[in-house]
Amino acid sequence: MYLPSPDAGTSSxxxxxxxxxxxxxxxxxxxxxxxxxxxxxxSSNWFxxxxxxxxxxxxxxxxxxxxxxxxxxxxxxLKKSWNLDYVHIIGMYSLYDGYILKVxxxxxxxxxxxxxxxxxxxxxxxxxxxxxxxxxxxQGSFITHTYAIFQExxxxxxxxxxxYGPYFLSEHDFSFxxxxxxxxxxxxxxxxxxxVFVGFLLARRIARPVTRTAYIAKQIAEGNYEIxxxxxxxxQELNELVTAINHMAxxxxxxxxxxxxxxxxxxxxLRTPLTAVxxxxxxxIEGLWEATPERLKSCxxxxxxxxxxxxxxxRLAKIExxxxxxxxxxxxxxxxxxxxxxxxxxxxEKKKLSLRxxxxxxxxxxxxxxxxxxxxxxxxxxxxxxPEGGSVTVEVLDQxxxxxxxxxxxxxxxxxxxxxxxxxxxxxxxxSRNRKLGGAGIGLTIxxxxxxxxxxxxxxxxxxxxxxxxxIRIPKGDV
Ligand code: ADP
Numbered sequence: 001m002y003l004p005s006p007d008a009g010t011s012s013x014x015x016x017x018x019x020x021x022x023x024x025x026x027x028x029x030x031x032x033x034x035x036x037x038x039x040x041x042x043s044s045n046w047f048x049x050x051x052x053x054x055x056x057x058x059x060x061x062x063x064x065x066x067x068x069x070x071x072x073x074x075x076x077x078l079k080k081s082w083n084l085d086y087v088h089i090i091g092m093y094s095l096y097d098g099y100i101l102k103v104x105x106x107x108x109x110x111x112x113x114x115x116x117x118x119x120x121x122x123x124x125x126x127x128x129x130x131x132x133x134x135x136x137x138x139q140g141s142f143i144t145h146t147y148a149i150f151q152e153x154x155x156x157x158x159x160x161x162x163x164y165g166p167y168f169l170s171e172h173d174f175s176f177x178x179x180x181x182x183x184x185x186x187x188x189x190x191x192x193x194x195x196v197f198v199g200f201l202l203a204r205r206i207a208r209p210v211t212r213t214a215y216i217a218k219q220i221a222e223g224n225y226e227i228x229x230x231x232x233x234x235x236q237e238l239n240e241l242v243t244a245i246n247h248m249a250x251x252x253x254x255x256x257x258x259x260x261x262x263x264x265x266x267x268x269x270l271r272t273p274l275t276a277v278x279x280x281x282x283x284x285i286e287g288l289w290e291a292t293p294e295r296l297k298s299c300x301x302x303x304x305x306x307x308x309x310x311x312x313x314x315r316l317a318k319i320e321x322x323x324x325x326x327x328x329x330x331x332x333x334x335x336x337x338x339x340x341x342x343x344x345x346x347x348x349e350k351k352k353l354s355l356r357x358x359x360x361x362x363x364x365x366x367x368x369x370x371x372x373x374x375x376x377x378x379x380x381x382x383x384x385x386x387p388e389g390g391s392v393t394v395e396v397l398d399q400x401x402x403x404x405x406x407x408x409x410x411x412x413x414x415x416x417x418x419x420x421x422x423x424x425x426x427x428x429x430x431x432s433r434n435r436k437l438g439g440a441g442i443g444l445t446i447x448x449x450x451x452x453x454x455x456x457x458x459x460x461x462x463x464x465x466x467x468x469x470x471x472i473r474i475p476k477g478d479v
Contacts, residue, residue: 017207017211017214021203021206021207021210021211022199022200022203022204022207023203024203025199025200025202025203025206025207026195026196026199026200026203027199028199029195029196029198029199029202030192030195030196030199032195033191033192033195034192036191037188037191037192040184040188041184044180044184048177052177053167056167056168056169056173057166057167060163060167060168063097063099064099064145064147064161064163065147067090067094067099067101067147067159067161068147068148068149068150068159069150070090071087071090071103071149071157071159072149072150072151072156073151074086074087074090075149075151075156075157077151077152077154077156082105082111084111084112087103087111087112088112088117091103091112091114091117094114094161095114095118095121095122095125096125097170098125098129098163098164098168098170099161099162099163100114100115100122100125100126100142100161100162100163101113101114101159101160101161101162102114102115102159102160102162103149103157103158103159104157104158104159104160105156105157106155106156106157108158111157126142126164129163129164129168130142130164132168132169132174133164133168133169136169140164140165140166140167140168141164141165142162142163142164142165143162143163143164143165143166144160144161144162145160145161146158146159146160146161147159147161205233205234205235206235206238208233209229209233209235209238209241209242210238212229213229213238213241213242213245216228216229216245216249217245220245220248220249220252225249225250225252225253225256226249226253227249228246228249229242229245229246261425262425262426265425265426266313266426268426269309269426269440270306270309273302273303273305273306274302274306276298276299276302277299277302277303280295280298280299281299305440308440309440309442312440312442312443313440313442315442315446316425316442316445316446316449319370319373319446319449319450320449326366326367326370326453326454327367327368327369328365328366328367328477329365329366329367329368330363330364330365331363331364331365331366331368331371332361332362332363333362333363333364333371333396333403333405333474334357334359334360334361334362334396335361336368336371336372336375337357337359337375337394337396337405338357339372340372340375340376340379341355341357341379341394343376344376344379344380344383347380347383348383348392351383351386351387351388351390352388352389353383353386353388353389353390353391353392354390354391354392355391355392356391356392356393356394357393357394357395357396358393358394358395358396359394359395359396359397359398360396360397360398361396361398362396362397362398362403362404363398363403363476364402364403364474364475364476364477365476365477366454366474366477367450367454370450370453370454371450371474373446373447373450374405374446374447374450374451374472375394375405375407377443377444377446377447378405378407378447378470378472379392379394379407380443381443381444381470382407382408382409382411382468382470383409385409385411385412385468386409386410386411386412387411387412390409390410390411391409391410392407392408392409392410393407393408393409394406394407394408395408399473401475401476402456402473402474402475402476403473403474403476404471404472404473404474405471405472405474406469406470406471406472407469407470407471408467408468408469409467409468409469410466410467411466411467411468412466413462413463413465413466413467413468414429414460414462414468415429415462416462419460419461419462422444422460423444423445423447423448423458423460424441424445425441425442425445426440426441426442427441427444428441447470447472451472451474454474454475455475455477456472456473456474456475457472457473458470458471458472458473459471
């Protein structure tokens with residue numbers, strides 16, 4: 001990014017703002033992240049206390065039923081006896097998992113009882129489970145459910161299953177929950193670090209250009225129109241902002257130059273005739289010159305020229321002022337050209353110029369009086385800058401989207417490099433030459449201003465062999 005020598009004080013101010021913005025952005029992202037983590041923490045807690053516990057309770061029920069099914073398989077209906085080794089294995093496995101079994105046959109005779117079998121192991125298991133659950137903050141007690149044991153749809157006994165209720169968590173469940181919590185904590189820490197990093201990166205991307213733009217806008221407000229943002233940023237929206245600021249600086253710079261040039265040009269335009277009149281009158285007053293009618297006429301001509309210049313300026317100011325209030329109607333360009341031609345006939349005849357009009361009717365939506373002014377200015381220039389015996393042609397074309405008027409002459413022509421300049425205020429291709437012709441260099445500025453107000457275009461062409469042509473295009477608008 002380029003900044004033309006911002007002074008040390010200002011750049012440190014800019015750095016401070018950038019730093020502040022960066023911190024704010026990073027903190028905002030961190031805050032959002034912390035809130036997200038808190039939300040995830042809360043929802044996972046909710047999940048554990050509701051859904052997971054529900055799932056565990058279901059599992060406990062399924063497990064109890066499976067135990068009774070497994071036990072049913074250990075009964076031999078033919079021998080009417082139990083496979084006690086397997087009943088013992090089932091009982092011990094269940095005990096290690098926190099289920100205390102008491103199996104009895106159809107007559108109610110106890111065939112296997114965990115408490116009878118290993119009282120101390122039962123006590124140990126019960127202690128472990130209840131301590132684990134109490135540590136978790138769950139207050140419960142051991143509950144017993146009795147399930148019937150079936151062997152091929154025939155009831156062969158009962159099993160009482162005692163476990164910690166309303167639910168209990170096994171070692172496995174605990175390690176699952178622990179892993180889940182660890183993952184959550186690690187993910188939160190990683191996300192926290194990443195968010196600070198991303199926050200700083202984002203802040204760097206946004207804060208720098210935004211602060212520079214603000215600085216540049218401030219500089220522009222203070223009148224430094226040459227300042228520009230020279231590098232594109234990595235964010236499209238900021239690029240648009242930067243381009244807009246650069247355009248604004250350019251437009252203001254142009255306006256400023258125009259204003260300065262206008263003042264210089266005005267001074268120059270006024271000084272020449274004023275000096276001439278002043279020195280002539282002085283010479284006459286001091287008796288150096290005799291006040292002959294010719295000398296007085298020359299003074300009068302200069303004063304008249306000054307009057308024309310002021311009138312032209314007034315007209316331009318009025319047009320630029322009123323251009324916002326166009327009185328647009330449907331009008332035919334060919335008709336306006338015809339009227340202006342009639343008005344100029346006498347002038348053209350004086351110079352023995354041939355004046356021709358050709359073309360077709362072209363109806364556009366425009367301000368008739370202003371169009372009259374445009375054609376008058378173009379035609380009077382063509383007559384003015386075409387030597388005796390030449391010709392001036394006006395052509396009217398009707399295109400699909402616009403009406404076109406082209407004024408061509410066989411006059412003195414305009415040097416190519418000066419073509420874009422002839423529309424500027426006070427511009428004359430050859431000042432001394434044209435001063436004699438009387439123009440102040442405002443006629444074409446008026447043309448351009450009117451055409452621009454109609455959203456049209458005006459262009460000038462000229463070739464080395466002489467002769468120029470001016471073309472205006474008026475959009476048809478609502479016609
Ligand atoms: P001016 O009052 O001097 O004619 P304009 O703004 O109408 O002012 O024209 C600006 C300058 O453009 C003129 O001074 C002249 O040098 C040049 N110019 C305009 N029209 C023509 C033309 N038809 N042929 C040659 N030069 C022209």
